[in-house]
Amino acid sequence: MSVGISIKNAVKKYGENTIIPDLSIEIRDKEFFTLLGPSGCGKTTLLRMIAGFNTIEGGEFRFNEKIINEMEVSKRNIGMVFQNYAIFPHYTVRQNVEFGLKNRKIPKEDIRIATEEFLELMQILEYKDRMPERLSGGQQQRVALARALVIKPDVLLMDEPLSNLDAKLRMEMRQVIRDLQKDVGITTIYVTHDQEEAMAISDRIAVMKDGVIQHVGTPREIYHRPSNIFVATFIGRTNLIEADYSAVDKIINMDGFTFPMERLTVDSDQLVTLSVRPEDFQMTADSPKGKTGGIKCRITDEVFLGLNTHYHVELQSGQDIEIIHESEMNSPFKTGDNVWLTLKNEKINVFTRDGNRNLIHGS
């Protein structure tokens, strides 16, 4: 039976050192939920608090209604996949998968059936009598998944499970994990520092920094409407441009270039920081005819990457801006050219100058 997880005012301390000051989060039943953040942000610490490997210094952790703060690790009914898989090297594949069931005093025949079922599901049945050292990284990963799921856990926890695999296998396994999670229908918490992986795999993502959750949302939400500049820069690439907002005209003035911005939640003039993703610029060789004109700048570098070409342009202020443009057979733009930029207005994000708050309405 899968459960919803509720964490209220969680605190984690190591001695005098506070890792997580005050963290609350609700994870829905059968949701694929990812904790994303740079190393040292507390995401693994939080996962291990849920698993029971770390003590909890404050707050309430609940599976559905049941408080689990003091519950023993083995009683929590959690399936866990470790970063390095933690496959027992002295057991065969089958013995590894059986291990959890054997500790639960389940009849032998049931153990055999359940084990085979999950070996089959993970497509490793043919390796069942192999020792782990004779398996590839991807196969070991499948053993780890089978071992975690065969005990029919309430929750599946995964700590950077793909970080030891090469890029291609990582893509393959993340699809396997995603499909498996939907098939089995189990509440899953996944920890990663790879934002692309998080976006590809998750229903919702919590972006963490310094033990504090910066933003919780679907991949789309956090990409398009990041709650602060940290999230905007951590997820995908973006250009940060300083500007000021005039509340009377609802206009943003960016180094002489002005454009309307009607969706802000503030009604006073103030300094703001714009976040414009590289794909949200339009670049033209000539000055656009429209009344807002365009931003004049000069191309300083171009990098051809096949599907796209990345341009670096220099604003008149001297700031460097990165622009992504779909590659064309005969590119009209070359390094050294003067070009004009316009913005995809609805995709721009406007933050307070300190970067702590997104001013766009509804973000």
Place this chain on the structure above:
Amino acid sequence: MGRNPMAGKRLDLWGMVTLLVLALYGVFLIYPLFNLLTQAVVDKDTGKFTLVYFIKFFSKPYYFNTLINSFKVTFGVTILTVMLGTPLAYIFTRFEIRGKSLLRILIILSSMSAPFIGAYSWILLLGRSGVITLFFKNVFGIHTPSIYGFAGILVVLTLQLYPLIFLYVSGALKNVDNSLLEASENLGCSGIKRFFIIIVPLIGPTLFAGGLLVFMRSLADFGTPMLIGEGFRTFPVTIFNEFISELGGDDGFAAAISIIAIIITTMIFLVQKYLSNRKTFTMNSMNKIRPVEARGLTRIFIHIYSYALIGLSIMPQVYIIYTAFRKVNGTVFVPGYSFGNFINAFDRVGRSISNTLIIPGISLVFIVFFAALISYITVRRRNIFTGIADTVSMVPYIIPGSVVGITLLIAFNKPPILLSGTMIIMVIGLVLRRLPYTIRSSVAVLQQIPMNVEEAALSLGSSKLNAFYKITMPMMAAGLISGAILSWVTMISELSTAILLYVGRTKTLTVEIYTQIIRGNYGIAAALSTILAVLTVISLLIFNKVSKGDDLSM
């Protein structure tokens, strides 16, 4: 050209080094061993092949039983040390223990003294007129169990040797990934059950290797059964007695017993190797096991266990040092304290102290020199000859110390090479016995140093010798020196080879302590033991400084 197997090139520097090493081993190890074999199977009078010595050994229970006794002791000690040392290592790795670093030092100290000194101290404590024995008899009227014989040997050697298992297992546990323990707990298996189901199989090969070392040491130990065994005679005691009593006469029987000893240890060694190889797992530990505070009963239990075991094992040393400061009248301790024992010791047997600095000191120079060369040629210049050098250098590892002594004596007590009674023969004995350990640790160090550092030096115009001396040696230095200090500590407390090779002029501290105990000069024996302990402590402190807290490896 081209037919020369030295990498198809003319004999370069390292080729010559290899040949030199092989020649030296030929003279000082292979020839003596061959000589030993000859002595054992050739009748001295007729010059014909004979198995009479072997038949004598196996047909007379008086001799054969010593072999049975030795097996009782060695298997007993090996099992007990594993049973005591493994949990201690696990507790130290997994939990916080009050005063852990001090305890760790005490464990190492208790293992570094000569076993027979421990045996002697236990006699002082639990012997017929031991302080504990008398205390229980006079105060409670209780008779404490006898420390003499099989049980005593078992107790002394176990307390002496479990630290080896502790150190081996502690090292192995560093390679066990904490996630394995967590995964096991997560899947419903924790505590003691987890220790047996997960930990023990993973460190299995290490237990075999540590067990082998304990086995070899307890099989070869001569001083303990000699002092405390009384009627219970073991193999090395027999070898010693037969050899000493037949010196100048017929060495054949002692040689035959030595051959039997070598065959036994070789078989044990091969079995251990086979078992370890079959059960080895490659583990890479990303998350080491970090000690946590234990709670409740566990916390109480692990503290009692650690303190009781370590307390027991350090007690003999502490008591010896205490008696060193007691007043002595003739051969009995009298009330009061003084430095008299130390003054007497320096007066009468001061030479043994200087010998203990000189003989192991000279040996150490050779050991470091040859360990550096041999490890280098076996790691960096792999070919059939360096392979042979590698194997041959490991042979003394499985030969009991007293057999090394006998082997050298038989070979070098007559021209063309007459060495018996000299310091040289003692140095050779020590060098042969310690080299395998120092070579192993140097090889481990060398394998960490990438080859291309040296290649860079060669490409910049350095000669091979220069590259080794200026580049590789300094990078190996810390590892070499810490290995050397450990060798030094083992050599100054060595008895079983020295007891056969010494003459009056070349008595070492351990030989002198042994002699004084036998003569009943307990005061001087205690004072000398204290000096030995101080030397050991100083050496270990230097080791700690040099190795920057690296682990001890035996």
